[in-house]
Structure formats: C-alpha cells, structure tokens
Amino acid sequence: MNNLENIDSEESLQQWMISKYKAEGVDDLVIDGSLNKTIYRSQRTKILFIYLETYGYQNCGIINMVDHYKEWIKATGITKTFRHCSLLAYTLFQFIDLLNEGNSIPDFSKLMMQESYKKVDSLTEAMERTAFINIRKTSNYQAKANYQKIHQEFNSDLIRKQIAILNPDVIITGGKDACRIINGMKLFGKADYGWKNITKVDNTCVATITHLSRIQYQRLYNDAVRIAEYIVKK
Numbered sequence: 001m002n003n004l005e006n007i008d009s010e011e012s013l014q015q016w017m018i019s020k021y022k023a024e025g026v027d028d029l030v031i032d033g034s035l036n037k038t039i040y041r042s043q044r045t046k047i048l049f050i051y052l053e054t055y056g057y058q059n060c061g062i063i064n065m066v067d068h069y070k071e072w073i074k075a076t077g078i079t080k081t082f083r084h085c086s087l088l089a090y091t092l093f094q095f096i097d098l099l100n101e102g103n104s105i106p107d108f109s110k111l112m113m114q115e116s117y118k119k120v121d122s123l124t125e126a127m128e129r130t131a132f133i134n135i136r137k138t139s140n141y142q143a144k145a146n147y148q149k150i151h152q153e154f155n156s157d158l159i160r161k162q163i164a165i166l167n168p169d170v171i172i173t174g175g176k177d178a179c180r181i182i183n184g185m186k187l188f189g190k191a192d193y194g195w196k197n198i199t200k201v202d203n204t205c206v207a208t209i210t211h212l213s214r215i216q217y218q219r220l221y222n223d224a225v226r227i228a229e230y231i232v233k234k
Contacts, residue, residue, distance in 0.1 A: 117217075
C-alpha cells in the first residue's frame with residue numbers, strides 16, 4: 001500500500017494520492033474528501049456521501065473537488081448530482097436539528113422543497129458541512145460509467161483509509177453500483193447493508209439510497225426523514 005497505513009490526516013492522504021497517480025501517469029485525477037475541512041470536523045453529525053460519478057472532464061489534470069463543488073451545485077448538466085446531494089444535505093441537517101430540539105418534521109406538502117432547490121447559497125453552505133468520496137478517482141468525459149475502467153482503478157485500501165480519516169457518523173451511498181462496491185468491501189466487518197436500507201455498525205449509520213442523478217422531491221424527502229429519525233433515535 002506504499003505506506004498508506006501510516007497516513008493519519010486527510011492532507012497527507014491527498015498528497016499521497018497525487019504522488020501515486022502522478023507516478024502512474026494519470027492526468028485526470030479529481031481529489032475528493034471533506035469540502036471544507038474546518039467546517040466538516042466541527043460538525044456534531046458528520047455526513048459522508050459515497051458515489052460513483054464520471055465528473056464530465058477530459059484531460060483535466062489534477063484538480064481538487066474543493067475548488068469546483070460550488071460551480072457543480074449551480075450546474076444543470078453532467079454534475080447536477082452534486083446539487084441534488086446538496087439538497088439532501090440541506091434537508092437532512094434541518095430534520096436532525098428539529099428532532100434534536102424535540103420538534104416534529106413537517107409534512108412534505110408544507111416543506112416546498114422546489115423552493116429550497118433554488119437556494120444555491122443555502123445548498124452550498126449545507127454541502128460544505130459534508131464530505132464526498134467518489135469511488136472512481138479519475139474523470140470520465142461521458143456521463144455513462146465505464147465499469148471496466150472503474151474496476152481497474154478501484155483501490156479498496158484507499159477508500160477504507162479515506163473513511164477512517166473522515167470518521168463519519170453517517171455514510172450515504174448513492175445508487176446500486178456504489179452500494180454493491182461498499183458491500184463487497186465489507187466495511188466495519190459487515191458484508192451486506194441491503195438496498196434502500198439503513199444500518200448502524202460501530203456507531204456509523206450506513207444508508208443505501210437511490211442515485212440522485214434525477215431529482216424526485218418526495219423520494220428525497222422520504223430518505224431524509226428515514227435517515228434523520230434513525231440517527232436521532234438510535
């Protein structure tokens with residue numbers, strides 16, 4: 001693992017990634033992790049998204065997600081999944097706060113999520129409280145995933161190290177493919193987290209949800225309710 005086991009900070013791990021991929025001649029690396037390290041580390045509930053995205057760049061060089069996530073949240077094209085994740089984060093943080101304060105979650109009909117979706121600044125603030133790991137570390141110009149390439153690049157030791165350093169309270173996997181890969185890794189010693197399911201292992205809540213590439217407000221609301229209630233009640 002090239003001394004990967006000795007790394008104990010996100011900054012050192014990202015430098016390790018850059019050195020590794022440069023040595024392998026990779027020219028389209030996207031560095032992922034917490035979107036604002038200081039804010040993420042201060043969260044009472046740390047949320048980590050694990051996805052399998054293509055990014056949509058071609059020959060992008062080595063870039064950091066931190067420098068681009070704000071423009072991705074505004075996007076309506078290939079990276080729109082990021083905006084949808086930010087709406088889930090925004091809604092989820094709201095629901096967790098309400099439940100911790102002893103209040104009830106409002107009905108879907110009263111929430112006006114379509115209006116929340118337009119609040120780019122609020123979505124950005126919510127998303128920077130989270131972390132985002134992409135299983136694939138390089139960019140693919142086309143929206144369709146290249147699974148042969150994904151399996152060639154997949155580094156379970158790197159993903160495990162990222163998760164260990166980020167130490168999330170909640171892991172949200174988006175889509176069946178990300179769920180399948182996480183199941184195969186047997187995170188926290190568990191081999192099957194199910195599909196559209198929430199499980200708690202070693203104080204970490206793992207929620208496997210439908211991919212957010214297409215926005216469905218009712219489904220996103222339902223996911224946020226289930227996850228928030230599970231976190232607060234457990």
